Amino acid sequence: MTDPLRQPRVESHGRVGQVDATVVPRFAGPATFARLPRLDEVSDIDVAVVGVPFDAGVTYRPGARFGPAHVRESSRLLRPYNPAADVEPFAAQQVVDAGDLAVNPFDIEAAITAVHAGARALLERAGRLVTIGGDHTIALPLLRAVAEAQGGPVAVVHFDAHLDTWETYFGAAYTHGTPFRRASEEGLIDRSGSMHVGIRGPLYSSGDLRDDAGLGFRIVHGTEMDDIGPRGVVERIRERVGDRPVYVSVDIDVLDPAFAPGTGTPEAGGLTSRELLAILRGLAGLDLVGADVVEVAPAYDHAEITGVAAGHVIYEIISSMASVAGVASKTAR
Ligand code: MN
Numbered sequence: 274m275t276d277p278l279r280q281p282r283v284e285s286h287g288r289v290g291q292v293d294a295t296v297v298p299r300f301a302g303p304a305t306f307a308r309l310p311r312l313d314e315v316s317d318i319d320v321a322v323v324g325v326p327f328d329a330g331v332t333y334r335p336g337a338r339f340g341p342a343h344v345r346e347s348s349r350l351l352r353p354y355n356p357a358a359d360v361e362p363f364a365a366q367q368v369v370d371a372g373d374l375a376v377n378p379f380d381i382e383a384a385i386t387a388v389h390a391g392a393r394a395l396l397e398r399a400g401r402l403v404t405i406g407g408d409h410t411i412a413l414p415l416l417r418a419v420a421e422a423q424g425g426p427v428a429v430v431h432f433d434a435h436l437d438t439w440e441t442y443f444g445a446a447y448t449h450g451t452p453f454r455r456a457s458e459e460g461l462i463d464r465s466g467s468m469h470v471g472i473r474g475p476l477y478s479s480g481d482l483r484d485d486a487g488l489g490f491r492i493v494h495g496t497e498m499d500d501i502g503p504r505g506v507v508e509r510i511r512e513r514v515g516d517r518p519v520y521v522s523v524d525i526d527v528l529d530p531a532f533a534p535g536t537g538t539p540e541a542g543g544l545t546s547r548e549l550l551a552i553l554r555g556l557a558g559l560d561l562v563g564a565d566v567v568e569v570a571p572a573y574d575h576a577e578i579t580g581v582a583a584g585h586v587i588y589e590i591i592s593s594m595a596s597v598a599g600v601a602s603k604t605a606r
């Protein structure tokens with residue numbers, strides 16, 4: 274007889290997957306990401322999804338500290354098979370929800386230290402981390418941990434309306450507008466293989482772009498999307514990163530506010546969620562060593578628009594990771 278208190282899960286190829294939504298309705302039970310098992314429920318982990326509820330580094334609207342819980346809650350509808358990528362992301366690799374890292378909400382440098390330590394500890398258990406922010410400050414300690422695990426700098430593909438390579442803001446060196454300058458200065462980023470995608474909106478001056486190029490980034494501007502489309506963006510990315518290990522950082526404000534109103538620093542004229550998902554799907558086969566999806570601020574969201582977009586972004590990234598994880602869906606079924 275089945276235990277009525279046990280949550281039946283989709284299990285395939287020895288991997289423990291999502292709570293079975295044909296038995297337990299999607300709206301029931303705790304919201305781990307995509308209703309996946311917790312870190313302590315399985316062993317041999319390929320991908321750990323972890324939250325970092327931190328937003329002390331923001332320069333405009335606060336609230337991304339509530340991002341991890343909101344994205345998890347908005348991820349209940351994700352299903353086991355991704356037809357666009359023809360992959361079962363949670364069967365081709367073992368994916369878990371590692372909960373949230375506890376970080377100091379008042380002391381940015383203490384929080385950075387804690388994220389670094391937490392990510393390093395998780396990377397001893399899991400092959401790859403996919404982090405839900407939190408504001409973009411957390412990309413710096415995440416890159417520290419990933420570069421250590423990789424034994425050297427990684428190519429960064431950064432999706433954002435903003436460069437996030439500024440020097441300081443109000444004298445502060447560690448904010449959500451500076452992580453990629455610090456990471457480049459610290460030697461965490463492969464300066465020959467990194468790029469921004471979706472940059473748009475007003476800058477302080479043209480010098481911002483010159484400084485940014487000096488830090489090792491090339492740019493696919495948001496204004497180029499209509500001309501080259503998602504396929505052209507994928508070609509530019511693949512050409513730039515080659516076979517380097519790649520870290521993907523997605524600031525949800527790369528999407529137009531129509532597709533992601535729930536964020537702290539919105540700019541008009543952004544990508545559609547369809548374009549972003551297509552680009553992420555096009556990264557399959559690259560050596561994706563980690564990712565983050567940041568800047569979801571649910572207080573400005575409506576009807577989970579931003580949360581659902583972020584959930585699908587994570588799903589597409591994990592699907593692209595699965596393409597090199599070993600068991601492709603064609604053999605899993
Ligand atoms: Mn941004």
Ligand code: MN
Nearest residue numbers: 409433437524
């Ligand atoms: Mn950002």
